[in-house]
Amino acid sequence: QSALTQPASVSGSPGQSITISCTGTSSDVGGYNYVSWYQQHPGKAPKLMIYEVSNRPSGVSNRFSGSKSGNTASLTISGLQAEDEADYYCSSYTRNVVFGGGTKLTVL
Amino acid sequence: EVQLLESGGGLVQPGGSLRLSCAASGFTFSSYAMSWVRQAPGKGLEWVSAISGSGGSTYYADSVKGRFTISRDNSKNTLYLQMNSLRAEDTAVYYCAKERYDYIWGSYRSDWGQGTLVTVSS
Numbered sequence: 001q002s003a004l005t006q007p008a009s010v011s012g013s014p015g016q017s018i019t020i021s022c023t024g025t026s027s028d029v030g031g032y033n034y035v036s037w038y039q040q041h042p043g044k045a046p047k048l049m050i051y052e053v054s055n056r057p058s059g060v061s062n063r064f065s066g067s068k069s070g071n072t073a074s075l076t077i078s079g080l081q082a083e084d085e086a087d088y089y090c091s092s093y094t095r096n097v098v099f100g101g102g103t104k105l106t107v108l
Numbered sequence: 109e110v111q112l113l114e115s116g117g118g119l120v121q122p123g124g125s126l127r128l129s130c131a132a133s134g135f136t137f138s139s140y141a142m143s144w145v146r147q148a149p150g151k152g153l154e155w156v157s158a159i160s161g162s163g164g165s166t167y168y169a170d171s172v173k174g175r176f177t178i179s180r181d182n183s184k185n186t187l188y189l190q191m192n193s194l195r196a197e198d199t200a201v202y203y204c205a206k207e208r209y210d211y212i213w214g215s216y217r218s219d220w221g222q223g224t225l226v227t228v229s230s
Binding site: 032034036038040044045046047048051052057087089091093096097098099100101102 | 143145152153154155158167168169203208212213214216217218219220221222223
């Protein structure tokens, strides 16, 4: 059982927007602005997409955005594209680093 | 360009040992904390261990504490994970990751290697 809760799957059509939630507690997600998000395509290494809740690394499309409210962080992808189809993981801290269980994004 | 190349994975019997290595290049290795993250077949990411830039501070997931040891050789730009008393549930792809800062708390994994597969089976 992961420390952070994500939906197992989400889907959307090209051009639409989707949001993936990541729910923790006041001891992790809610307590600090240290939420990061990673994208993983099948058979590939994870890639950092968002750090410190809402910051995008250089080279990541501005279609990806992050936010947080209380104990829940969210990743929003706007203008969905076929290449966005992947698994997405959130991460935060309790005593150590914790990951969410992952969300499979399907672009219909 | 940051490059992280893991090696040392393979098939090992339950109770056996294995040492993973991660050769780093493209950045000042000693200035950054490093982590190991694993992924069991068909499962999600699980953080395993981390080490500060100097090597003076180490951190472990409860699932591996007392069995795994993380270390680094800053003169060789190489990260290690010594895995002892291996169990079937340790079977996974093990990724080496560069942290954004010299410390782990509040950091994030900015770059990842391609991973090395460890299979624990008789």
